[in-house]
Amino acid sequence: xxxxxxxxxxxxxxxxxxxxxxxxxxxxxxxxxxxxxxxxxxxxxxxxxxxxxxxxxxxxxxxxxxxxxxxxxxxxxxxxxxxxxxxxxxxxxxxxxxxxxxxxxxxxxxxxx
Amino acid sequence: xxxxxxxxxxxxxxxxxxxxxxxxxxxxxxxxxxxxxxxxxxxxxxxxxxxxxxxxxxxxxxxxxxxxxxxxxxxxxxxxxxxxxxxxxxxxxxxxxxxxxxxxxxxxxxxxxxx
Numbered sequence: 001x002x003x004x005x006x007x008x009x010x011x012x013x014x015x016x017x018x019x020x021x022x023x024x025x026x027x028x029x030x031x032x033x034x035x036x037x038x039x040x041x042x043x044x045x046x047x048x049x050x051x052x053x054x055x056x057x058x059x060x061x062x063x064x065x066x067x068x069x070x071x072x073x074x075x076x077x078x079x080x081x082x083x084x085x086x087x088x089x090x091x092x093x094x095x096x097x098x099x100x101x102x103x104x105x106x107x108x109x110x111x112x113x
Numbered sequence: 114x115x116x117x118x119x120x121x122x123x124x125x126x127x128x129x130x131x132x133x134x135x136x137x138x139x140x141x142x143x144x145x146x147x148x149x150x151x152x153x154x155x156x157x158x159x160x161x162x163x164x165x166x167x168x169x170x171x172x173x174x175x176x177x178x179x180x181x182x183x184x185x186x187x188x189x190x191x192x193x194x195x196x197x198x199x200x201x202x203x204x205x206x207x208x209x210x211x212x213x214x215x216x217x218x219x220x221x222x223x224x225x226x227x228x
Contacts, residue, residue, distance in 0.1 A: 004155075040220065041220060042219060042221055043156070043201065043218040044218075048215065090155050092155070101161065102156075102158070102203075103158075104155025104157070106153070106154055107153070107154070107155055
């Protein structure tokens with residue numbers, strides 16, 4: 001079984017809808033991250049969490065919110081989706097050392113029409 | 114302004130050729146990582162370099178960290194179709210506090226190795 005799982009894998013939604021992307025991990029890591037990937041722009045950090053009580057904004061947090069329900073679960077929400085949020089979204093986890101390897105989930109392809 | 118500049122952005126070569134891709138910055142990194150991403154999957158770590166001037170080899174892949182820890186290169190010898198993918202470099206900035214736990218990613222080099 002995969003160490004980092006994401007659901008759904010693909011989602012098409014309409015402008016203005018609320019959508020939640022979910023991430024679960026079995027690696028036992030405290031640190032979890034949400035990125036989006038756009039062609040030509042690389043991976044950009046949306047939010048990260050060092051533990052259940054610690055949530056931090058990343059480079060592009062506007063229009064997104066997160067919830068760390070447990071050590072193993074980190075959800076990303078789009079309260080009112082807009083077309084420029086169409087992208088590939090990745091969840092990742094890492095150990096507690098600075099610059100540690102990040103383990104990525106398989107990604108969620110989100111299309112906002 | 115992109116903190117980590119990767120070049121070239123695209124590279125298409127014949128099987129058996131050698132290639133080098135670059136990752137450059139004006140900032141100093143405490144460590145730098147290289148990931149490979151295949152279509153439909155998340156990035157997977159290839160290597161982490163932490164010491165200026167460090168060279169690491171992974172079969173036909175050679176990774177080097179610049180002496181000043183501002184740049185890195187990935188050299189592939191005798192490329193094979195299985196090397197096809199998106200190569201991403203990612204650095205942990207030399208900063209105090211929470212920032213050092215973040216990785217800054219380059220935009221990637223998309224490599225195609227033609228049989």
